[in-house]
Amino acid sequence: MEFLKSMAGMEYVGFSNATFQSERETGDRNYAIGYYLKEKRCFPDNADMTAALDFYFQLCSIEVTCESGSVMAATLANGGICPITGERVLSAEAVRNTLSLMHSCGMYDFSGQFAFHVGLPAKSGISGAVLLVVPNVMGMMCWSPPLDRLGNSVRGIHFCQELVSHFNFHNYDNLRHFTKKHDPRRRSDDDLNKSVVNLMFAAYSGDLSSLRRFALSAVNMEQRDYDSRTALHIAAAEGHVEAVIFLTEICKVNPHMKDRWGNTPLDDAMQFGHDVVVSVLQEYQCVYNDSDPPGDTEEQKPTLDTLKSIV
Structure with missing residues (x-):
């Protein structure tokens, strides 16, 4: 919790015990995956699978606001340095690995289409939140609870698509003669x-x-x-x-x-x-x-x- 708070610039980070208990009681698929991994000897020796799942359920129950989540995203966009405190929270290698995972699988089964249409690392949550990172520019979080069949925020995805349709933020928008979108990263003389x-x-x-x-x-x-x-x-x-x-x-x-x-x-x-x-x-x-x-x-x-x- 203290680590996440430092990543959020000491903005709000909380814990929902009710969510934790609910996850613990209804996480049958997670238990099934855990036992399957245990059967295949994927856990280290003397590892407690139940304790690992408990910790995972606790991580799933951490609460943030749009404000604190956006600071977390901005920390990732800023190479691991929290932009409002100046503290280095993550190493450059950890940021690279995190953004790579977000880009490839952060939006559940929609990740491939999201990478194609939006071209930015993002992380979705079943609460209706979408955390989006524009590397070296900014981070943001939007929240809209109505979900599609894949568990992603309908309006959150629409917002991300509209964002890259207007701004030159897509990973491949920088190709020469490809687009005439607005690029706020370019400074003009005035x-x-x-x-x-x-x-x-x-x-x-x-x-x-x-x-x-x-x-x-x-x-x-x-x-x-x-x-x-x-x-x-x-x-x-x-x-x-x-x-x-x-x-x-x-x-x-x-x-x-x-x-x-x-x-x-x-x-x-x-x-x-x-x-x-x-x-x-x-x-x-x-x-x-x-x-x-x-x-x-x-x-x-x-x-x-x-x-x-x-x-």
Whole structure:
């Protein structure tokens, strides 16, 4: 359980004892397979087949949510490193083996067709969940209980098919001249400009969730707009206290950066009469000066401690 929690970034992982008891009482086929394997001497010497089946039934009774399951999928997509804690949970070899199994048999008897039409490693559950991994990009989990005759979520499979019909995620979509689908992995020349605009707009509206997402995505939180204003300038001018606290205490944005008119974020907060923001920035400036920060030109690099604070 602790291992699975670390894989899920400490998101929810639970255990259903009722499911365990039900699996234990109705798992006749599993017992039959177990005795057949025992007859063929497939178990190591002195192995307890009943204890092994009990452990298997317990594993079948572990609960996750779509949120925690998606973090598990993202850990697999990220080469075994949990993206929201930075902790290495799985070795690269274990990830490769796991994704290979998911790709070949993760969707029960539908695995061959799924590999053909979707071309991504996935794992289905009889609860109606489908865990999908796009290697080096993202992981996701969707849940819709209505199942087809093979035990897979009807809407879950449909979602996966729609996903690869729009995005260039199929394992063989990268063949030259094969497709004109959208590929979000390719960066265009104006991506940097869009990043600046999105960051500034999040600061303007006090959107803390977007700011946290940008920081987790390794966006440089000190980048400037055409007026040389940072997100901290914008948040301070608008009086968004929580955004200012996040940008200062968590992202460690330089409070001394000046815009084209020579104003710092503190100057903007004072000009528009946001007294709480003024006190936050004044206190932060003292701490920032004592910590001997890097220069304005050094690119911001989030550390593991910073990422944990953001989470």
